[in-house]
């Protein structure tokens with residue numbers, strides 16, 4: 001994720017002066033890898049908005065806040081001292097890149113993400129990533145809330161079974177052993193929370209391009225998005 005200043009080039013309504021590709025989708029849909037590769041292809045900045053929610057969750061936990069207390073978590077979210085430096089994610093000067101990838105932090109992120117005050121506190125921080133020459137942003141509400149003026153809005157999906165299988169394989173490769181059934185159940189619980197929450201739920205917008213990647217590999221999805229964006233730009 002590239003570093004971003006405090007002020008961005010997105011207006012308060014989310015209108016953007018630089019090209020933005022929004023990629024939304026459920027957990028383990030592959031959107032992070034795909035978004036990063038599309039960004040690299042065009043030389044654009046990349047925003048992993050899920051990382052911002054994960055950092056806020058971790059910071060709240062480290063501050064001893066009750067993560068079911070909306071105003072306490074929103075207070076932490078507002079004051080986040082975070083710097084993205086290459087592969088490093090510095091929270092209060094300490095690299096937390098590996099910590100925020102833990103399943104427990106992903107679950108906590110999904111819990112705090114239901115709070116409107118937390119989402120509001122993180123909004124401008126996300127919009128600040130819209131810097132020339134362009135941005136690829138991935139998350140749940142990139143097209144609907146954060147960058148409604150995005151030139152291309154992709155809704156990337158895959159079946160829960162397929163996504164759980166991909167995550168299972170990744171964890172095995174890292175030497176982390178989990179029960180497949182537990183992983184699938186966690187993923188379905190997260191899907192339910194992310195799609196059914198009252199504020200900024202995960203869902204395609206009217207002008208989203210819905211892509212089901214269940215039977216597609218990463219390279220195929222990346223080139224489909226690249227081609228679609230090039231066609232739009234003319």
Ligand code: DC
Nearest residue numbers: 049050051053109110113139140141
């Ligand atoms: O994409 P991820 O798994 O890293 O995201 C972690 C959680 O953060 C996800 O379960 C819901 C929340 N999130 C969100 O509500 N809105 C976003 N734009 C990105 C993530």
